[in-house]
Amino acid sequence: VTSESAFIDSLRALAAHPGARGLIDDVAVLDIGGETIVLTHDAIVEGVHYLAIDPPADVAWKLLAVNLSDLAAKGARPIGVLLGYALGDAAWDRDFVRGLAGALGAFDLPLLGGDTVSMPAGAPRLLGLTAIGRASGPVPSRSGARPGDDLWVSGTIGDAGAGLEILIAGGDGPAGLVERYRNPRPRLEAGARLAPCVTAMMDVSDGLLIDAGRMARASQCALAIAVDAVPLSDDYLAFRGDGRAARIEAAIAGDDYELLFAAAPGDAAALLALGEEIRLSLSRIGVFAKGAGLALDDAGTPVALPPRLGFEHQG
Amino acid sequence: VTSESAFIDSLRALAAHPGARGLIDDVAVLDIGGETIVLTHDAIVEGVHYLAIDPPADVAWKLLAVNLSDLAAKGARPIGVLLGYALGDAAWDRDFVRGLAGALGAFDLPLLGGDTVSMPAGAPRLLGLTAIGRASGPVPSRSGARPGDDLWVSGTIGDAGAGLEILIAGGDGPAGLVERYRNPRPRLEAGARLAPCVTAMMDVSDGLLIDAGRMARASQCALAIAVDAVPLSDDYLAFRGDGRAARIEAAIAGDDYELLFAAAPGDAAALLALGEEIRLSLSRIGVFAKGAGLALDDAGTPVALPPRLGFEHQG
Numbered sequence: 001v002t003s004e005s006a007f008i009d010s011l012r013a014l015a016a017h018p019g020a021r022g023l024i025d026d027v028a029v030l031d032i033g034g035e036t037i038v039l040t041h042d043a044i045v046e047g048v049h050y051l052a053i054d055p056p057a058d059v060a061w062k063l064l065a066v067n068l069s070d071l072a073a074k075g076a077r078p079i080g081v082l083l084g085y086a087l088g089d090a091a092w093d094r095d096f097v098r099g100l101a102g103a104l105g106a107f108d109l110p111l112l113g114g115d116t117v118s119m120p121a122g123a124p125r126l127l128g129l130t131a132i133g134r135a136s137g138p139v140p141s142r143s144g145a146r147p148g149d150d151l152w153v154s155g156t157i158g159d160a161g162a163g164l165e166i167l168i169a170g171g172d173g174p175a176g177l178v179e180r181y182r183n184p185r186p187r188l189e190a191g192a193r194l195a196p197c198v199t200a201m202m203d204v205s206d207g208l209l210i211d212a213g214r215m216a217r218a219s220q221c222a223l224a225i226a227v228d229a230v231p232l233s234d235d236y237l238a239f240r241g242d243g244r245a246a247r248i249e250a251a252i253a254g255d256d257y258e259l260l261f262a263a264a265p266g267d268a269a270a271l272l273a274l275g276e277e278i279r280l281s282l283s284r285i286g287v288f289a290k291g292a293g294l295a296l297d298d299a300g301t302p303v304a305l306p307p308r309l310g311f312e313h314q315g
Numbered sequence: 316v317t318s319e320s321a322f323i324d325s326l327r328a329l330a331a332h333p334g335a336r337g338l339i340d341d342v343a344v345l346d347i348g349g350e351t352i353v354l355t356h357d358a359i360v361e362g363v364h365y366l367a368i369d370p371p372a373d374v375a376w377k378l379l380a381v382n383l384s385d386l387a388a389k390g391a392r393p394i395g396v397l398l399g400y401a402l403g404d405a406a407w408d409r410d411f412v413r414g415l416a417g418a419l420g421a422f423d424l425p426l427l428g429g430d431t432v433s434m435p436a437g438a439p440r441l442l443g444l445t446a447i448g449r450a451s452g453p454v455p456s457r458s459g460a461r462p463g464d465d466l467w468v469s470g471t472i473g474d475a476g477a478g479l480e481i482l483i484a485g486g487d488g489p490a491g492l493v494e495r496y497r498n499p500r501p502r503l504e505a506g507a508r509l510a511p512c513v514t515a516m517m518d519v520s521d522g523l524l525i526d527a528g529r530m531a532r533a534s535q536c537a538l539a540i541a542v543d544a545v546p547l548s549d550d551y552l553a554f555r556g557d558g559r560a561a562r563i564e565a566a567i568a569g570d571d572y573e574l575l576f577a578a579a580p581g582d583a584a585a586l587l588a589l590g591e592e593i594r595l596s597l598s599r600i601g602v603f604a605k606g607a608g609l610a611l612d613d614a615g616t617p618v619a620l621p622p623r624l625g626f627e628h629q630g
Contacts, residue, residue, distance in 0.1 A: 048433060
């Protein structure tokens, strides 16, 4: 079996167009008639990206949300979506459409097209979605962080991973954590407001540490992250406590769909004020430097990297 | 199991945006900055839309070609594509990328982005592609045919279906027919040139009769098709003969990826001249009328509709 990263490397030769951004930015960026169009396509697979027991309406929400999160991280506002749907059980399909209707309604978005196919009996399903967005300003890449920039993250980290653990164990834990797993909220307003202020931005989908490491590598910088600064929710703290292990667990959990961004230190006050205005906490959690590699500390004490930094399997 | 048409009906309520064209046109049409952008997403499934024994490079060609054919039918020129890829066997993946490189190169198109996912072991694969195009003039729908218009089709019909039959039977037959099955040629130049001259246009993917019936229904017209006017290739005639049964077989075979269009009778001479100019035969095969329903005749003699008009399973 080919690894995802090796496969994507083999595709890079086909993606010389500047709009492809070297296939490192999860989106394509096209200038059309003086406007900037941002396109993303993410797929989710039964048994890989969602549980067969997950309610179909939540699968629909997640399929939309993971794509909108990619647009949010580029400062783009969504225009509409194309759905690539594999038919299955009739009741499941019906509930999926109801869920998709609710999810599209929540973001006031139209379905614009797509394709519906049948699968061989018993095959796990792959559901794909293409989201089309428009950016009214600069479209930050993940490769623009500079030595001296701060690393920031929106919201709280680790909730969705804890929610997944609760679901797998049978359901005992704060409902807010399960909600974060099943119904991630793409940070569209924050992304559009932050885009002009950041030097790099991406979403956190595979885990804070692995995604932050990717931003540092793409930006050809070293990065130090303060574990004690990783923002945790009250639900998370109640569920796991707030020791170092709980903080590191949050930082590798994945499925957060928060925004991870780099900004000049001089912009910190303006960013904190913006967070207050849009009612979303923005937390400074690290610093970029010359060099390479990812390092952790906890209240100033160096901490070893965990053996796994997040999920490799997600796109 | 939900039928595709019932499922698409349930999606239509989510697709009220005019750019969705009521989900009947295989594409989305967006006006952006004074330009017209046309988007399509088609998926193909192993064991449903392609044979597990098909060479991976041909699968890559087909995945691209079926999407470009949708753009061609709307008069749009492609700008680039997003790939939704499910990883499998490493050698197959490598050959797929080589094939995709060749296919994109043949149309001078970049890969702009997409997503790569892993499937559970042994799962049949679904491969998706989103193609982005630009139209410089009107974007014909399939619903614009008027009573009195002629029905036209480009190229020859039935070759790909015969090629598939040759492959399944083990390979004895004209190589040109197999080539038409494995490497369909989207009619991009023809589509762009025809778009300003037609009242309706779509591609033939599921079978000439079923697709022509869809155009007639969408246009709220009756349609009579002259079986004896269906254009057949020399290879096809050599393989199946040119009796009525062979002509009907061609008209329900599918996978043609030719253009099917309606035009006013007064434009016939101009269309024939255009076909000569772009070196693609354009054949008048039917007439729209007031009313509803599809009727066949062979040199003026009414012919019963075959029990199956094409493939229902394709999108």
